[in-house]
Amino acid sequence: MQLVFATNNLNKLKEVQALIPANIKLLSLKDIGCFEDIPETQNTIEGNAIQKAEYIKEHYGYDCFADDTGLMVEALNDAPGVYSARYAGIQRDAQDNMNKLLDELANAENRDAHFTTVVALHLNNHLETFHGICNGSITKTKHGKKGFGYDPIFQPKDYDMTFAEMDLSLKNEIGHRGKAISKLVHFLKSHNSKI
Template sequence: MQLVFATNNLNKLKEVQSLIPKNIKLLSLEDIGCFEDVPETQDTIEGNALQKAAYIKTHYGYDCFADDTGLEVDALDGAPGVYSARYAGEQRSSEDNIQKLLENLKDSSNRKAQFKTVIALELHGVQHQFTGICKGEITYGKSGENGFGYDPIFRAEGYQKTFAEIALDEKNRIGHRGKAVNQLVDFLNRI
């Protein structure tokens, strides 16, 4: 089986490639000649994932899957949510996003948050969705060098280290994207 993963984020591609079985050939957008920004104009995480997968199927003809991920913070009524990548502006700077989030939480003792990933699969003309959630909290400062995005300030429930302080295989085991990808793989193994 061959599937396109509709992302330009090389960090996501690396994470997902480590979870996909070898019998599934994973193609990147670059592999199929897609060098444009795939639209993400929906107001929900689910909507963005579905939009990206449908776009690749419609414009390039490949069976594919796309994900969208958001960090949902309780004290901020679920923000940044669907706007996580652009929280501090269209420049999509992880450092700027982290600083803005920490600033917005500086007076809050409620640090509860969750990462949510939705994967939309376009396969043989049918759409399927898989959702992974990892509950945790936002730390008071950055810690760790691994990962990307908000990983240096997110600590999963039951862990003392941030996502940026743990190894990729451990992050994939407990994290939101790993949970969603595992559901995708289970589904693909059943068909």
């Protein structure tokens, strides 16, 4: 079985490859010759994930899955949410995004937050979605060099380190994307005895 993972984010690709069974061949957008920006114009995380998966199926014909992730900060009415990747502007710069978030929370006592990931699978002309959530809080300063995005300022609940200080295996086990991808893998295995 082969599936396209509709992302240009090499960090995401690395995370997901670690979770996908070896007998599923994972293709990147580069592998299928897709170099354009896939539209993400929906106002929900689930909507964006579905839009990306449908775009690949419609324009390239491959069975595929796509994800979208948002960071919801309680004190900011669940912002940045669907705009997480471009919170500080269209340049989509992780440092800019983190700096803006830390500035906005400078005087906030409530630093509770959670990540939500939705994975949309387009398989055999059927659409399925899988959700993953990780609760935690926003630290006051950046910690760690691993991971990507908001990882240096997100500390999962019941842990004394940020995602950026964790090994990939632990992040995948407790993290939002790992939980959603695990549900995807379970679904694929239940529908294909060869996986």
